[in-house]
Amino acid sequence: MEHLEELRKRIIWSLVGIAVAFFPCWSYAKEIYAFLVAPLKPFLPPGTRLAFLGLTDPFIMYFKMAGLAALFVASPFVLFQAWQFIAPGLYPRERRYALPFVIVTTLFFLAGGAFGYYVAFPAAAKFLLGIGADQLQPVITVTTYFGFLMTIILGLGLMFELPVVLFLLSLLGVVTPRFLMKQFRWAVVIIFTVAAIVTPTPDIFNQCVFAVPGVALYLVGVGAAALATRSRDKRRAAEAAGTA
DSSP states (O other): OHHHHHHHHHHHHHHHHHHHHHHHHHHTHHHHHHHHHGGGGGGSOTTOOOBOOSTTHHHHHHHHHHHHHHHHHTHHHHHHHHHHHHGGGSOTTGGGGHHHHHHHHHHHHHHHHHHIIIIIHHHHHHHHHHTTTTTOOOOOBHHHHHHHHHHHHHHHHHHTTHHHHHHHHHHTTSOOHHHHHHTHHHHHHHHHHHHHHHOSSOSHHHHHHHHHHHHHHHHHHHHHHHHHHHHHHHHHHHHHHHHO
């Protein structure tokens, strides 16, 4: 129950941090909209705008955009809360990794979002809009567009945290590099399955845009786990020598 109470506390603080960041992002909603819609414009006829069907759709769209931006702005604070939840299970020496953890996880999260925005989404949009482009007129609603975009950006942002997760699991002694490499085939299957769920198209090209970075990140995580295991073994050896 104490762990659940601590988790509840960290979730509440994370939501507070996102809420604080939300209001400045809301004031720049139009600028955020222009930024998020920019990757789609090269694939649409000149002058084409996104459409909406319901009276509340623009408000909901701006709300979601501000929330997405607030999540990225508040990500260092949110990830610090995640560290605060994990830290009690670590040794005092390992708790000093708080600042590197926040910096690295934030950079990986931002890198995943940037990869989704600059690489994955344009590739998927080009493929989707290229189907039937000679015969069909695209009428894209803001609801479907931003739902699609947010899935890609958030999905890849979380996927890019994989090396950090594997490092922490190794630091806690849950997994070892040997175990991770032994389960590599299953990891590839899981990564491609997740990519198939996140990918909005059934073609293998767009699926690989998601899955190949995931496999590479898994291998990076194995390397990070090896470093964590080596550090842990050295510390235990030093403690044993000191005790003897």
